[in-house]
Ligand SMILES: NC(=O)c1ccc[n+]([C@@H]2O[C@H](COP(=O)([O-])OP(=O)(O)OC[C@H]3O[C@@H](n4cnc5c(N)ncnc54)[C@H](O)[C@@H]3O)[C@@H](O)[C@H]2O)c1
């Protein structure tokens with residue numbers, strides 16, 4: 393087994409990579425409109441009721457229709473997962489890991505096809521889609537190796553006359569609820585972490601992006617995953633989500649999504665329901681209100697680039713998005729003007745076009761919500777760039793920059809999840825860090841500074857789960873920057889890190905008297 397190394401991103405300035413992506417985009421169009429079924433215990437189940445997956449850049453284009461589970465079918469999925477657990481938990485960890493390695497190899501061979509689907513189903517531009525596919529491969533490769541590392545447990549001491557062992561055992565049925573914004577990587581990572589640790593899964597993907605999730609489950613089947621170990625169960629959050637969370641046979645819930653739904657799940661999971669003989673465990677990763685702080689002696693070009701890319705990568709639809717820029721007063725105007733300059737060059741449009749920097753936002757509800765925040769922003773600050781949206785064909789919003797915002801203003805406090813960045817001025821470095829910390833979230837942050845003392849100060853005082861220096865606050869890499877946040881950003885499970893898998897297992901102490 394080679395040491396873990398992250399999957400390299402494709403360089404689309406190379407003609408051959410461009411051609412491959414163009415061909416993949418054409419090829420997947422042939423599958424548009426296909427019908428995808430539920431997968432319960434390996435059986436395909438077609439339902440009358442459907443989820444329709446649209447291209448957010450072109451509302452007319454249907455990516456696929458997907459059967460929609462009701463509570464009865466969700467109950468069958470839980471039963472199938474419970475039955476499969478009896479044998480799957482006995483598989484050797486190395487054999488479980490092998491399935492992940494095989495799945496990674498299959499996806500690597502079909503990389504362009506998966507990225508093309510992400511471009512169409514979630515509106516990601518090429519580089520963001522490629523990064524999402526690469527991250528899905530990374531999760532498979534990394535968690536497989538992690539399970540092999542953990543298979544014999546962690547060494548503990550033994551006194552004379554005894555032999556002690558400390559091992560990790562699987563938990564049971566895991567409900568995986570995933571978001572649409574990393575429809576491949578997060579969905580795949582949160583599905584295979586419970587699987588490789590010996591649990592079985594009911595996967596409820598986001599309703600905007602169910603097709604990529606179906607195709608991933610097919611890959612797991614092709615890689616040799618026995619039936620019932622993963623059950624594909626798309627459905628309404630309110631109906632099927634609550635049902636799965638509440639179910640007495642659910643042991644572990646791993647959720648990634650909004651604060652509103654995450655706190656609801658956290659609360660419901662704490663209730664012990666009739667027939668339930670354990671306390672449910674939850675891994676809950678939620679939103680962010682993330683800040684790029686610029687110090688007065690920073691490299692201002694790095695600062696402007698970092699702010700721009702943190703705010704507008706995938707139209708700001710990342711939990712890690714830098715939706716707040718807090719700038720030292722001495723360099724405020726210069727940085728703001730440079731970010732505006734960068735924004736002027738960038739193309740907003742159809743993400744199937746290689747030259748597009750920013751595609752659409754995911755759907756009408758997001759479009760309306762972001763536009764209403766822009767309206768609030770115009771009242772709370774000075775609109776200096778963008779501000780317009782067009783939802784006639786797809787859900788397009790210009791990169792929007794609002795200057796001179798009070799740190800306590802609504803657009804400085806609430807997660808917008810769109811291409812909007814608010815600028816605030818700080819009188820000195822300490823005040824900038826105070827402003828950065830003044831939200832209820834604590835996910836990511838970046839400091840752009842050349843002052844070593846300030847960097848050390850930030851390491852201690854900038855209260856976020858992922859802290860970066862002299863770069864963007866987005867773009868964590870599996871195995872290199874374990875990911876998760878403090879406070880209302882979640883349980884800080886650190887996906888893609890060395891502490892992640894053990895949260896899917898029950899540690900067991902075995903002590904034998906010799
Ligand atoms: N911290 C992280 O690692 C991370 C990563 C990606 C996205 N996010 C956050 O996710 C949010 C965007 O994603 P979203 O719009 O898909 O979030 P969301 O909370 O609306 O939906 C997430 C998932 O929860 C399901 N759901 C909805 N209601 C439910 C219920 N009552 N019970 C169970 N499940 C239910 C949805 O169908 C979906 O599958 C943002 O807030 C973003 O910051 C966080």
Ligand SMILES: N[C@@H](CCC=O)C(=O)O
Nearest residue numbers: 710711712866867868875
């Ligand atoms: N892990 C991603 C963010 C995931 C949330 O949307 C990043 O680091 O940018």
